[in-house]
Amino acid sequence: MKSFTRIETTLLPLDRTNVDTDAIIPQQYLKSVKRTGFGVYLFDNWRYRDPGVLGQDPRQRRIDPDFVLNQTTYKAAKILLARANFGCGSSREHAVWSILDYGFEVVISSSFADIFCSNSYKNGLLPVTLEEAAVDYLFKQVAQDPAFTCTVDLETQIVLDANDKEFSFEINEFHKYCLLNGYDEIDLTLQHADKIKLYEAELKQSCPWLFR
């Protein structure tokens, strides 16, 4: 897995609440059997005016110039800033893959859906939860100055902005440790293979109907 430590970058403001995974990446792209190449379909229904299909050349499509992703001002942003309940809906990891593939490394919101969060950690995308007031403040700063930057530091769990304002965020120690080191969870779990086997043997005794 990709590791994450610290970035300093501009933000892309997506001023919407309840951004669901169908909006992040629509159903037709879930037909891919690959993990890569989803960036061009990120927010597809908002970004393009015509319906797209997997594998289509995005240059042939009609873009919606009003949608924030299509505004060159924010092209370099690596932080996606959004409102509450980001990533709600389905479990599709394609949502996280498309956000990463597009070039974002951090999503800041006042809340995230559970499955989206766990999918993020497993792919090296950092979801940062801040107070609603802080998110509001950041939206205002970006609106005033699109070149406004923030530093997100995972080690210290701090978002530091260009005005030297600081916001700390919470993250579970385990996820932090995996992200910082780019650890693969499967390897970590397999260190306990003996325990799993032991548990399984006992379960076979106590609940034999589970094994058929």
Add this chain to the structure above:
Amino acid sequence: MESSTLFDKVWSSHVVHERDDGMVLLYIDRHLVHEVTSPQAFEGLRLAGRVPWRKDSILATVDHNVPTTDRSAGIEDPVSRLQVDTLDKNCRDYSLTQFPMLDIRQGIVHVIGPEQGVSLPGMTIVCGDSHTSTHGALGALAFGIGTSEVEHVLATQCLLMKKSKNMLIHVEGRLPHGVTSKDIILAVIGRLGTSGATGFTVEYAGAAVRSLSVEARMTMCNMSIEAGARAGMIAVDDTTMEYIANRPYAPEGPLWDGAVAHWRTLHSDDDARFDAEVRLDVSLLKPQVTWGTSPEMVVDIDGVVPDDTNPDYRRALEYMDLQPGTPIEDIYIDKVFIGSCTNSRIEDLRAAANLVQDHTLAENIKLAMVVPGSGLVKQQAEQEGLDKIFKSAGFEWREPGCSMCLGMNSDQLEPGERCASTSNRNFEGRQGKGGRTHLVSPVMAVAAALHGHFIDVRKCVL
């Protein structure tokens, strides 16, 4: 012993290892697999030189991509076909049990698990699909996972998790005639909001829940995720046992007796503590209809499209092409979809067909389709003659799958079309780009199909 909730009991009996940081290695009893969220997981497994840890814990099927029209010639769309073929190949390579497209047992993964007795009380059940919460109706801890987690479970039979909080939703009162468990769960979501249960495992309890069949309970647990909860659970009772008995993969003989003895313990203790409690009385509940682009945007059938200056509401109104103050009963529809893992089981089809009997679709309905949840549901319905009732009224009778719930196959809404749907999500573009979805119960969908607009099903002869 300290008293515990149903969730506590199932969780603690599956802990393999607890880390100092509170993360738990949780053992997974059942892993359901479908074609959309598994290819990258199998690829990862293969690249790392690993193999599935416990093959007999896995059941795979194809549901999202499969056509619901004639299947004898295979899948026309090459991209969908590749995904389905990829699952077939992975199941062959690793000798996993799969119900492929032409197997009578094929169907929506959340319909076939319980139907086969593959999903059982007290189990931990996962699937790369957020509506895995459905199986919690059997007293299991069932939740959706992402593709990396699918790979993790394939490789280790475990997941690394932090225990969620626990919410009790206590539903009291007698459900009025014509009002269903779909209406209960829509009302719950309306009250909690789509993130109201984020971070919680929900248990549904109370007299109203006890009186429901297991299938109706599944409809409720199914939509737990629409309130933000990864899992929804219901305590085991006689209704649960009766449902499971004699299913193909259910235990038999002495194994059954042992299992039942264990399952009897699967309920929250009287004095168990929850992190949050919600109470709801359904004796006056009315049929529910969503008007917006989030399941929480829901009102009573005799209500109106609400007025709110909140920008999300404005956006939803614009997308749905609705004016505040419009009575719900004045909303005309173009299409009707009866199906999905929320409402495609035999009881749903029976209730729908019962109302259809001797009527025809309203003139303005361009398409009304009934998509059974599984091949076995379809077969059962045909044995009861339900297909004929639907067809003679003008409904299309289809092959089982997810279909227009998410429109990954060709079953989609055209831009601007309005649909009464028994599925679970009304997000923008969910049923096709520009499509407008209203979530309702199966009988409400039928009532709308026969009248051309939403109408309180209790005004129709029931």
